[in-house]
Amino acid sequence: MRLLVGAFGVGVLAVGLIVATAEFERTYQGAPPGPAILAAAVCFLVAVSGASLVRSAVRGRITLRRPGRRPPTK
Numbered sequence: 001m002r003l004l005v006g007a008f009g010v011g012v013l014a015v016g017l018i019v020a021t022a023e024f025e026r027t028y029q030g031a032p033p034g035p036a037i038l039a040a041a042v043c044f045l046v047a048v049s050g051a052s053l054v055r056s057a058v059r060g061r062i063t064l065r066r067p068g069r070r071p072p073t074k
Contacts, residue, residue, distance in 0.1 A: 002057045009053030016047030 020043035027036040056062045 002060065002062060005062055006054055006057030009050045009057060012050030013047050013054060014050075016043045016045075016050055019043045020047065 020040040023036045023040035023043065027033050027040075
């Protein structure tokens with residue numbers, strides 16, 4: 001499961017960085033800077049969350065429990 005979470009994190013990180021770079025490139029080519037910079041900032045936050053997922057998966061800090069019935073409480 002950690003491998004799956006890590007792979008998802010790598011995908012989110014890559015897509016976030018690619019889209020943020022594309023937005024900065026559009027700004028450089030003459031697009032209005034306000035919306036492009038705002039979109040790039042949101043994509044940067046997405047990339048940071050992907051990096052956090054990868055780091056947590058590598059360190060083993062993500063705790064997962066098996067789905068199913070819980071033992072009865074006393």
